[in-house]
Amino acid sequence: MSVAITVGLYGVAFGAASVADGFSVLQTSLFSLLMFTGASQFAAVGVVGAGGSVASAVGAAFMLGTRNALYGLQMAPVVRARGLKRLAAAQVTIDESTGVALSQATRGPAAMRAGFWYAGLGVYVFWNLFTLLGALGAKALGDPAAWGLDAAVPAAFLGLLWPRLTDGFMRVVAAVSAVFVIAVTPVLPAGMPIIAATVVAIILGWRSR
Amino acid sequence: MSGTGLWLVVGLASGACFAVKVLGHFVPASWLAHPRLQRINALIPISLLSALVVAQGVAVKTHLAIDHRLVGLGVAMAALLARLPFPVVVVAAAASSALVYHWH
Numbered sequence: 001m002s003v004a005i006t007v008g009l010y011g012v013a014f015g016a017a018s019v020a021d022g023f024s025v026l027q028t029s030l031f032s033l034l035m036f037t038g039a040s041q042f043a044a045v046g047v048v049g050a051g052g053s054v055a056s057a058v059g060a061a062f063m064l065g066t067r068n069a070l071y072g073l074q075m076a077p078v079v080r081a082r083g084l085k086r087l088a089a090a091q092v093t094i095d096e097s098t099g100v101a102l103s104q105a106t107r108g109p110a111a112m113r114a115g116f117w118y119a120g121l122g123v124y125v126f127w128n129l130f131t132l133l134g135a136l137g138a139k140a141l142g143d144p145a146a147w148g149l150d151a152a153v154p155a156a157f158l159g160l161l162w163p164r165l166t167d168g169f170m171r172v173v174a175a176v177s178a179v180f181v182i183a184v185t186p187v188l189p190a191g192m193p194i195i196a197a198t199v200v201a202i203i204l205g206w207r208s209r
Numbered sequence: 210m211s212g213t214g215l216w217l218v219v220g221l222a223s224g225a226c227f228a229v230k231v232l233g234h235f236v237p238a239s240w241l242a243h244p245r246l247q248r249i250n251a252l253i254p255i256s257l258l259s260a261l262v263v264a265q266g267v268a269v270k271t272h273l274a275i276d277h278r279l280v281g282l283g284v285a286m287a288a289l290l291a292r293l294p295f296p297v298v299v300v301a302a303a304a305s306s307a308l309v310y311h312w313h
Contacts, residue, residue, distance in 0.1 A: 009296045022210065027219050034223035037230075039254060044222045046261045048210055051270040054217045060261075061222035063253055065229045070250060072233020073241055079234075090230040145310050148303030151281025154266035155302030158285050159295045161258035173252050177259040182273065185263075190270040197260035198253050205249035 007096065007123050008130040010156075014041055015134020017153045020144035021049030025135045032131040036124060037094050039160060040064040043194070049153065052191015059195045071098040078112045092120025169204075176200050277313065281306030 011032070018028040023045060031041045040061040047057040072093045078101055081089045097120035104111040141147045165171050177200045181193045188196060210218075233241070241247075266282045267273055281302035288298040 006295065013295075013299055023215055023219070027215060030219050031223065034219075035226045037226050039258070040222065040226050043257060043261060044218055046265055048215070048218060050261075050264040050268060051210075054210070054214050054221070057218045058221045058225055060257060062225040062229065064257055065226035067250055067254065068226070068230045069233035069236075070241060070247065072230055073236075073238050076234045086234060087231065090234045091227060093230050093233060145277070146307060148277075148281055148305070148307030148310070151266075151278040151285075151306030152299050152303040154262045154278065154282055155285035155299050156295075157258050157261040157265065158282065158289065159298045161255065161262065162289045164255050164258070170252075170255055173255045174259040177256040178263045181260045181263040182267070185268045185273055186271060188271070191264075193268075194257065194260045194264050197256045201252035201256035202249050205252040206245065 007126045010038055011127045011130030012134035012137070013152070013156045014038065014045075015131040015136075016138035016149060017042060017049075017134075017156060018045040018131075019135045019138035020149040020153060021045040023048070025132070025139055028135040029128065029132050032128045035061065035065075036091060036127065037065050037068055038127070042157065042160065046153065046157065047191045047194055050191050050194065052194065053189065056189075056191035056195050063195075063198055068093050071095075074098065075101060075116060078109060079116055080113075089116075089120075092117075092124055094120065094123065096120070096123045173201060173204050176204070277306045277309035280309045 014032070015028055018031060018041070019025065023031075028045075031044065035041050035044070043060040043064050044057045047060045052060075072090060075089065075093050075098055079086075079089045097116050100119035101112045101116035104115040138144070138149060141149070144150045161174060165174055177197045180200055181197055184193045184196060262282070266278050267275060284305040285298050285302035288301050293301075
């Protein structure tokens with residue numbers, strides 16, 4: 001239940017951010033229906049809002065989505081779906097469904113499978129419902145700056161980043177990335193600094209620990 | 210960005226993210242199991258989210274701009290340090306930023 005409420009609130013934030021960054025209500029809903037992976041969705045609309053190109057926006061969404069492939073590796077032997085059901089399982093392979101499935105590991109494979117589908121489909125419904133609410137709400141408000149939506153978007157990114165800063169090394173990666181973006185913003189095309197920041201993750205992740 | 214550009218972002222980014230999910234379910238586990246790949250993959254969201262905070266908080270296209278948004282971000286950080294829940298963080302940032310925007 002608390003997962004559902006949290007997902008709902010992030011969904012409202014995404015819907016509002018997407019509309020504030022120039023997407024229509026229909027496009028915003030399609031993001032949640034088709035892409036259905038929160039951080040990637042936020043990144044795609046964030047890059048567009050920062051004035052970035054199509055390639056930068058798609059690249060940022062893709063790179064944030066790669067972790068879902070690693071979740072899929074873990075979930076495929078748990079779900080053991082075939083055909084279309086396998087594609088549906090892939091679509092709902094996200095942070096929450098993988099997390100719930102893994103939390104049921106001690107109760108056996110059937111409980112893991114049930115947890116995966118329950119969380120995946122539940123989040124799908126809530127995420128899409130609240131995306132639409134957020135998009136309609138932001139559309140009704142009008143000028144994003146007048147309502148502080150232009151600050152709410154980076155604040156939402158900060159809120160997504162915060163719980164991931166679990167140790168000193170993670171904080172170093174975040175700080176180096178932030179300084180890097182400030183440094184290259186005047187010299188790279190708009191939106192490119194965001195993609196380029198992944199170089200920081202690759203260099204620092206290459207041989208550490 | 211043009212109307213076509215926005216639709217391209219919706220279509221291509223959604224397609225790319227779905228393809229990545231499908232990949233995870235269909236490739237042999239050994240392909241993506243390299244520890245270095247896993248380590249980098251854990252750091253990429255941190256780099257990207259940090260970059261997005263800066264790009265949307267203190268940049269306008271290709272130049273840096275200190276304005277009402279930075280006030281909102283400061284309030285958001287204070288709220289996170291105070292362990293307030295996500296919606297409070299976002300609403301506090303929006304409210305403080307809008308206040309400064311209208312004051313100006």
